[in-house]
Amino acid sequence: MTPVATMREATLTIGADKKYATFDRTGRLLFYTEPGKAVRRGLDHRMVESAEGEWGRSYRELNQAEKNEMIEALREGIRSYSSSADIDVILREKLEQIGAWTSEKLARDGDQFHIMYRPISILPPDQYRSLVVQVAEGCSYNRCLFCDFYRDRPFHIKSEQELTLHLALLKAFFAERLQDRSGVFLGDGNALVIPTERLQSIIHLLKRELPSTLFESGIATFMDTFSLERKSLEELRRLREEGMQIVYVGFETGADPLRDFLRKQGTADEALTAMITLKQAGYQLAVIVLVGAGGKEYADRHVKDTLSVLAKLPFTRGDLIYLSPFVEPDNTGYTETATSAGLAALPEEELDAQYEFLRQELRSMHPEVKVTRYSILQHLY
Numbered sequence: 001m002t003p004v005a006t007m008r009e010a011t012l013t014i015g016a017d018k019k020y021a022t023f024d025r026t027g028r029l030l031f032y033t034e035p036g037k038a039v040r041r042g043l044d045h046r047m048v049e050s051a052e053g054e055w056g057r058s059y060r061e062l063n064q065a066e067k068n069e070m071i072e073a074l075r076e077g078i079r080s081y082s083s084s085a086d087i088d089v090i091l092r093e094k095l096e097q098i099g100a101w102t103s104e105k106l107a108r109d110g111d112q113f114h115i116m117y118r119p120i121s122i123l124p125p126d127q128y129r130s131l132v133v134q135v136a137e138g139c140s141y142n143r144c145l146f147c148d149f150y151r152d153r154p155f156h157i158k159s160e161q162e163l164t165l166h167l168a169l170l171k172a173f174f175a176e177r178l179q180d181r182s183g184v185f186l187g188d189g190n191a192l193v194i195p196t197e198r199l200q201s202i203i204h205l206l207k208r209e210l211p212s213t214l215f216e217s218g219i220a221t222f223m224d225t226f227s228l229e230r231k232s233l234e235e236l237r238r239l240r241e242e243g244m245q246i247v248y249v250g251f252e253t254g255a256d257p258l259r260d261f262l263r264k265q266g267t268a269d270e271a272l273t274a275m276i277t278l279k280q281a282g283y284q285l286a287v288i289v290l291v292g293a294g295g296k297e298y299a300d301r302h303v304k305d306t307l308s309v310l311a312k313l314p315f316t317r318g319d320l321i322y323l324s325p326f327v328e329p330d331n332t333g334y335t336e337t338a339t340s341a342g343l344a345a346l347p348e349e350e351l352d353a354q355y356e357f358l359r360q361e362l363r364s365m366h367p368e369v370k371v372t373r374y375s376i377l378q379h380l381y
């Protein structure tokens with residue numbers, strides 16, 4: 001079957017036999033799909049395969065040999081397509097560009113990523129196309145029992161000098177691909193904790209150094225619910241006026257005993273107050289709920305109290321509720337603590353049932369809000 005090429009301003013897709021590979025404007029592989037599975041390649045050269053399974057999509061990271069095999073097979077396909085007679089000059093040049101990205105060269109490209117970034121441990125799925133700027137590293141709290149995203153680094157707010165260097169490296173790495181990024185995300189885990197005036201001057205620096213188009217859809221960040229009390233409504237409004245727009249809030253659960261177990265600071269009511277303050281200050285809100293947290297022991301209370309708190313939130317159109325299936329962390333002591341508390345993880349089918357129940361209840365409770373899945377296993381930047 002003759003392959004079909006679809007050229008867009010930023011991407012080129014080559015497809016044949018229901019198999020498609022898409023490359024960015026520089027020829028680097030972005031993703032590959034075939035019936036039943038898809039593989040995405042991140043900027044750090046990680047490649048994550050997703051496949052349809054009995055309980056929804058499953059995700060796994062390809063190992064080095066698998067990555068090399070896929071890339072070289074695609075290059076071979078591109079080479080033979082390129083040799084066909086009726087390809088125009090522009091497309092042929094693009095194919096040559098793709099062919100130049102050997103598996104070794106792509107791996108070296110991934111190494112560059114680690115020079116400018118600490119690992120981007122997690123991002124909301126609708127922020128994968130943003131430019132992540134690590135204005136801070138880590139999380140100022142870093143003790144939630146279910147979260148091991150930033151255990152590898154102390155919390156640190158970058159100085160102006162460090163941030164200037166970080167931005168220079170980002171600009172060199174992304175180069176012409178910067179125009180394909182569609183927003184700015186401030187890393188890492190709770191950048192809104194940065195004192196207001198310092199955060200304002202950081203935003204000013206970003207606006208001086210980065211293309212203005214990146215700020216058109218506003219600046220986004222994660223935030224916990226318990227450090228927000230350090231910011232007044234007036235300060236939050238000021239940051240909103242500077243361009244901060246969407247805040248992804250790790251609410252996790254409305255059940256206080258479960259919050260205690262998870263070492264999530266503050267009560268659910270305090271978290272509610274923080275989220276209401278964000279709405280009053282004009283922010284778009286994305287609330288993250290940890291589906292299946294606390295296993296069977298907490299299941300009923302988790303669902304009931306979470307729905308009861310979220311019912312009180314003044315969501316507006318454009319807000320999001322992310323339902324994130326619980327994944328046991330590796331190195332926080334979660335397993336030992338859960339075992340000694342006698343907690344059993346929810347079996348897959350019960351986790352799925354809790355997810356579906358929450359999804360349907362929240363959709364009918366807040367029809368103006370998008371309620372969607374957020375699997376941390378699919379994360380790839």
Ligand code: SF4
Nearest residue numbers: 139142143144147189
């Ligand atoms: S869940 Fe949020 S607040 Fe808790 S440790 Fe992780 S990043 Fe920090």
